[in-house]
Amino acid sequence: MRQKVLLDGCVNCKACEMACSLHHVSRFSYQYSSIAVELMDGGVGISFRDPFTCDTCEGEGSFQCVKYCYRAKDALKAFIESQGASKVR
Numbered sequence: 001m002r003q004k005v006l007l008d009g010c011v012n013c014k015a016c017e018m019a020c021s022l023h024h025v026s027r028f029s030y031q032y033s034s035i036a037v038e039l040m041d042g043g044v045g046i047s048f049r050d051p052f053t054c055d056t057c058e059g060e061g062s063f064q065c066v067k068y069c070y071r072a073k074d075a076l077k078a079f080i081e082s083q084g085a086s087k088v089r
């Protein structure tokens with residue numbers, strides 16, 4: 001798994017992971033999410049799963065993980081843009 005970073009405001013609800021799974025395979029399952037959210041020292045952290053599968057929600061019009069994020073939209077959007085979007089373009 002790639003490096004975890006603290007996600008400011010995240011409450012570990014996993015809605016982002018479910019939204020990502022829905023984007024990829026049209027159903028809810030953690031294993032199909034490009035991202036993983038979990039407790040870590042100091043709060044809740046996020047990372048991209050290996051292998052890297054984030055396509056920045058091509059065809060959706062927006063990042064679905066951010067769209068359905070409960071409490072940390074700004075931090076999650078920044079994470080996707082800085083560590084995700086740069087890898088698929």
Ligand code: SF4
Nearest residue numbers: 020054055056057065
């Ligand atoms: S932007 Fe990437 S991590 Fe977020 S839902 Fe889309 S594919 Fe998943």
Ligand code: SF4
Nearest residue numbers: 010013014016069071
């Ligand atoms: S949806 Fe937002 S608040 Fe919930 S786990 Fe994902 S990043 Fe954290």
